[in-house]
Amino acid sequence: MRVVSGIKPTGNLHLGNYLGAIKQWVGMQAQIEAAGGESMYFIADLHGLTEWIEPRALHANTFEIAAAMIASGIDPKRSILFNQTRVPAHSELSWLLNNVARVGWLNRMTQFKDKAGKNREGASVGLYDYPVLMAADVLLYSATHVPVGEDQKQHLELARDIAAKFNQDYDVELLVQPEPLVSKAAPRIMSLRDATQKMSKSNPSDAARINLIDDDDAIAQKFRKAKTDPEPLGEKLDDLKDRPEAKNLVTIFAALADRTTDDVVAEYAGQGFGAFKPALADLAVAKLGPIRDEMVRLTADRPAVDAILREGSNRAATLAAPLLRRVQETMGLLV
Ligand code: TYM
Secondary structure, eight states: OEEEEEEOOSSOOBHHHIIIIIHHHHHHHHHHHHTTOEEEEEEOTTGGGGSOOOHHHHHHHHHHHHHHHHHHTOOTTTEEEEEGGGOTHHHHHHHHHHTTSOHHHHHTOHHHHHHHTTOGGGSOHHHHHHHHHHHHHHHTTTOSEEEEOGGGHHHHHHHHHHHHHHHHHHTOOOSOOOEEEEOSSOSOOBOSSOTTSBOOTTOSOGGGSOBTTOOHHHHHHHHHHSOOOSSOOOSSGGGGTTOHHHHHHHHHHHHHHTOOHHHHHHHTTTOOHHHHHHHHHHHHHHHHHHHHHHHHHHHHOHHHHHHHHHHHHHHHHHHHHHHHHHHHHHHTOOO
8 A cells, every 4th residue: 555645835725635635644644554555745846836836935835835744743754755846756757658648638637727717828838737747746656545635536537547558558567546535524625705616725815715824813713704604504414415605614523523524413403603603613723723833833944844855755766766767668768
């Protein structure tokens, strides 16, 4: 079992990243270790370049994300924690796989369509090609499992297709098709202002997301002001199926508390959001406050975080080298 996943350092880390990805990673760490497997988590700084970002912001975010991962419980002794740039094999494999992936496959990627919007001609080639780099990120390590939020599932299906086509074209069994592991508790956390949209780093409204860096007051206030409806909660989760805002808040509560959504709805059955929201705010402050404090402490100690990333990158590079070489040789390149 080898588990690999990453986060783009493009903006504020938020509750969706935490519940959909990082919390899952932390929860799996012991299990992977017990199974004699490996977990590898990285900051996808090369992916960060696909949309314009100030160099200083990219640099600062890289430290902040590493700090957030460690503060959330990713233990650099048990997991390999690194940044993509320091393992050049990601870029090298990505170029090789560019020749396996088909334009038609990339044309189907919904994230590109969403992000490029109407301005397709003006989007960077990197934004278009991004899923091939993402495939390289996981195929490079023969990842068996990739824990991600639901929005990344399509990219992982592409990675599986690329692996299968490579193996078939070259008549080898070299690239391993990874399984996406989508969090059951929090596959898609939605915006607090409009539950038809996912919570994202790029939403211009800060009130739409809980940032991991938010102070206690900001967390409480954002939940207090979160969009809801005047109805009471109902008896079970199914009662909320046409009430996306209500369902989103219940999902967040349950995921933070490690409880089932039915259990949470049952506890607040018949009550309105006037009672539910303060309880959710208290829970979020209790769970996220200590992570934020540790994150702030670590972010201030850049040399310590840098040393962790450097050591992790060295370990990752050692694991990556043999597969890259075998791919190059299989393709007929002189190495
Ligand atoms: P990114 O940086 O957008 O998000 C990091 C992780 O957080 C999850 N996520 C969410 N989960 C639930 N609800 C949400 N609202 C929400 N928003 C984000 C994402 O699904 C993701 O798991 N392409 C990736 C980064 C990446 C990667 C990889 C991931 C690069 N290479 C290789 C896995 C394997 C991305 O942009 O994630």
